[in-house]
Amino acid sequence: ETRGKEGHRMSELLNGGCRAGRPRRKHAGRKGCALLMLLAMCLAAACAWGSSFVFGGPSSRLEEFPRRSQEPIVAPLYQNPEYPSGCEAFSLAMCLRSMGYSVEPSALIDTYMPTDPTWSDFVNHFAGDARSSGSAMPPAVVVCADAYAAAVDAPLHGVELTGCSFDEVATVVERGYPVLTWITTDFESPRFSTTGARGYRLYRNFHCVLLYRVQGGVTYVADPLVGLVEYDTNSFQTLWEECGSLAMTVSES
Numbered sequence: 001e002t003r004g005k006e007g008h009r010m011s012e013l014l015n016g017g018c019r020a021g022r023p024r025r026k027h028a029g030r031k032g033c034a035l036l037m038l039l040a041m042c043l044a045a046a047c048a049w050g051s052s053f054v055f056g057g058p059s060s061r062l063e064e065f066p067r068r069s070q071e072p073i074v075a076p077l078y079q080n081p082e083y084p085s086g087c088e089a090f091s092l093a094m095c096l097r098s099m100g101y102s103v104e105p106s107a108l109i110d111t112y113m114p115t116d117p118t119w120s121d122f123v124n125h126f127a128g129d130a131r132s133s134g135s136a137m138p139p140a141v142v143v144c145a146d147a148y149a150a151a152v153d154a155p156l157h158g159v160e161l162t163g164c165s166f167d168e169v170a171t172v173v174e175r176g177y178p179v180l181t182w183i184t185t186d187f188e189s190p191r192f193s194t195t196g197a198r199g200y201r202l203y204r205n206f207h208c209v210l211l212y213r214v215q216g217g218v219t220y221v222a223d224p225l226v227g228l229v230e231y232d233t234n235s236f237q238t239l240w241e242e243c244g245s246l247a248m249t250v251s252e253s
Helices: 008-014 031-048 058-064 087-098 105-112 138-152 166-174 233-242
Strands: 126-128 157-160 179-184 192-197 200-203 206-215 218-223 227-232 247-251
Touching: 058 166, 087 105, 087 138, 087 179, 087 206, 087 247, 105 138, 138 157, 138 179, 138 247, 166 179, 166 206, 166 233, 179 233, 218 233, 227 233
Parallel strands: none
Antiparallel strands: 157 247, 179 206, 179 247, 192 200, 206 218, 218 227
């Protein structure tokens, strides 16, 4: 989360002090050259999403989630007061615990989460400090999950689901895999900054929760700020999409 936290670097980022962008290229003037440029841009965009995506699109990720024989049992973990910005690690810990792995959120934060205290990279690293102010996008949490799995020799790997439809995310959940989803601390619309990188945008009321059931028009969430919560599915879906459809989970395949 970033709301209510102090820190000069964070404030600079949220107010657009470091804007991502590239200089414009002059028009090539030939169709063949333009098509090549367009293809190169598409390939670069596909690569920019990271190894968790494939060129065929997010829908192809569903094949990685065979139905689990046992429904996960999610128990809440609370990030406050020690980790006011630890929502990503706490949500991942709840996910892993529901799948039978004993892991402490503090271990994920201190040992496995890639961290950048300078806030230079908020996509592939946790930018800031979970004990004060910081944020992490799904790619960083995928790296964290993979590092934990390698350390304990577990047949797990993180999978980014950003860009999937909510129905696809709900299908993954229905098959027995809780999904980390990024919404807001106050369940209000995201207050976006002008800072972005690789298709991801920071927003002030940034928050990560664990989605573990969608049933009968109700979405069930484990929120590391307040515990187990139920939301109207349409409202939750709308907010999640407004925040950028950010999501990741852990697969056993």
